Amino acid sequence: MTEMIAVITITLLAVISPGPDFAMVTRNSLMLSRRAGVLTALGIGLGVLFHVTYTLVGVGLLIQQSLWMFNALKWVGAFYLVYLGVKMLRAKSGGALAENAVAPLSDGAALRTGFLANVLNPKTTVFIVSLFVQVIGPETPLAVQIGYGIFISVAHMAWFGLVALSFSAGAVRDQLLAVRHWIDRFFGVMLVGLGVLLAQAR
DSSP states (O other): OHHHHHHHHHHHHHHHSOSHHHHHHHHHHHHTOHHHHHHHHHHHHHHHHHHHHHHHTTHHHHHHHOHHHHHHHHHHHHHHHHHHHHHHHTOOOOOTTOTTSSOOOOHHHHHHHHHHHHHTOHHHHHHHHHIIIIISOTTSOHHHHHHHHHHHHHHHHHHHHHHHHHHTSHHHHHHHHTTHHHHHHHHHHHHHHHHHHHHHOO
16 A cells, blocks of 8 residues: 555656656647647657556666666657757747648647657656666566556546646637747747756766
């Protein structure tokens, strides 16, 4: 019971903390559509399942113990965040009525954006691996560990799905779309900054 409470508490605190996932879901919900935001949230949850899967098969422990492998993941993740940020900074201005102000995303692209933002975030790697290595005991049955992994993924989907629904609500979205150009600039700077901080982190 203590282990379960620890997993739930740590997961909820990690989920609601701001980061690249939050930035991507918020941006896609505001600038594109509710559907794009929800699919981005779904992609994030699938990314978490990816982290859980390799952790359960032992690769997570290898990443934790291999400095070069972790650094490689860190640099790839940092590059991806900077790439996304630069794309947002280069978005055309034109106000709320400019149909080409933000390029539309297909369902697959929105899902992929959320998935890659999460998979390439080494902080998620550290979170998942640390949780399974330091909090969840080796004597915990595999079925229970899988259950924990599903809970962590569903918690991410639920939270970011709620974020997507909130930021795509009509009244909020209509007001913010009037300054969509500056919103893209804001999230662009945020992602570039997160990427730079990630690259510099030790």
